[in-house]
Amino acid sequence: MTTYRIAAIPGDGIGGEVITAGVEVLAALAEKDGGFNLDVQSFPWGADYYLEHGQMMPAGGLDTLKGFDAIYFGSAGDPRIPDHITLWQLRLNICQGFGQYANVRPTRVLPGVKSPLAGIGPGDFDWVIVRENSEGEYAGIGGRAHQNFPQEVGMDVSVFTRSGVERIHRFAFELARTRPRKLLTMVTKSNAQRHGMVMWDEIFDNVKADYPDVQTDKMLVDAMTTRMVLDPKSLDTIVATNLHADILSDLAAALSGSMGIAPTANLRPEKDFPSMFEPIHGSAFDIMGQGIANPIGAFWSASMMLEDLGEKPAAARLMAAIERVTAAADVLPKDLGGEATTRQVTDAVIEALRSAND
Ligand code: ATP
Secondary structure, eight states: OEEEEEEEEEESTTHHHHHHHHHHHHHHHHHHHOSEEEEEEEOOOSHHHHHHHSSSSOTTHHHHHHTSSEEEEEEOOOTTSOHHHHIIIIIHHHHHHTTOOEEEEEEEOOTTOOOSSTTOOTTSOEEEEEEEOSSEEEEEEEEEESTTSTTOEEEEEEEOOHHHHHHHHHHHHHHHHHSTTOEEEEEEOTTTOOSHHHHHHHHHHHHHTTOTTSEEEEEEHHHHHHHHHHOGGGOOEEEEOHHHHHHHHHHHHHHTTOTTTOEEEEEOTTOSSOEEEEESSOOOTTTTTTTOOOOHHHHHHHHHHHHHHTOHHHHHHHHHHHHHHHHHOSSOBGGGTOOBOHHHHHHHHHHHHHHOOO
16 A cells, blocks of 8 residues: 655644644545555644744755655744745745746635626636746845835846746646646736746747647736636636736635635646645634634645545545535535534535545
């Protein structure tokens, strides 16, 4: 029997609550499946660790994680520490340190969940946003000079490399090809950003020639926000830069019913380093410790993790259990209009897994 080694990093805020719930659900799934084991080791990295040690994770943290098959991550962010420190020293350190260049964010309205869009329900849209996850606006290049003087300057430089852009476009085409509609929308801002973004567009057109079976279109990021709201059924697979996709996927999550549902995978397709799976929401300090965080984003992320590990039937079983619970609509968390606690939603999903006949 295969045993997968999973590094769990609950992180900050509600991260601990949803990752604990996710680990419980994964254990129930492994027990039901009987074909694999999960060896989960938890790491207490994040804001509390920072306040004690002056860094979000230890210096040799990446070396420790390297030996795992996958990373299951909660969230990083704490009002006591500037956001750019929590983000860069933990999540981005792992994403960039392991070359997890493809960030995949599926969005759809689950059965029983209400989209804020009038007339849109389950089955009406099914998107996958592919976010470039290693460079672009998150390259970390820039600086500040003359601090606190009137002439102070602050610069963030977006970096687009031919190899980085080509590999994410190819990844998006390969993914679009596996989906029923074979439709890929490329998001850009090459009217205003006339260097890196123009190269982004050109490389997309070059790569497109290798995928004649995939239909494509191109949107400026501003117009894309309106299309997602006004014509959601017209979209399928979407590829965008690090920053654009970050913004669009929060909008996508809200349109699918709540930030609490949406999952994401930070993939290292070559598999020479572990990939990382996490709900897209942040630490949500406003609801931390109340036991009401929606764990579904963490469960869906766990399903993506199993799929990437090659356990496709177990991944599908977990999604089916989540959808049975949302469809029944009697155990929905607060953000989905219900009254259920994290504990109750977790128990309902575990019960749905155990009672499934497959
Ligand atoms: P960060 O700064 O770490 O990104 P944040 O608190 O600013 O986090 P999010 O956590 O992404 O932002 O979410 C915004 C709001 O959405 C939260 O304040 C919370 O009210 C709600 N929310 C997010 N995730 C969940 C969840 N899993 N369950 C319930 N509500 C959630």
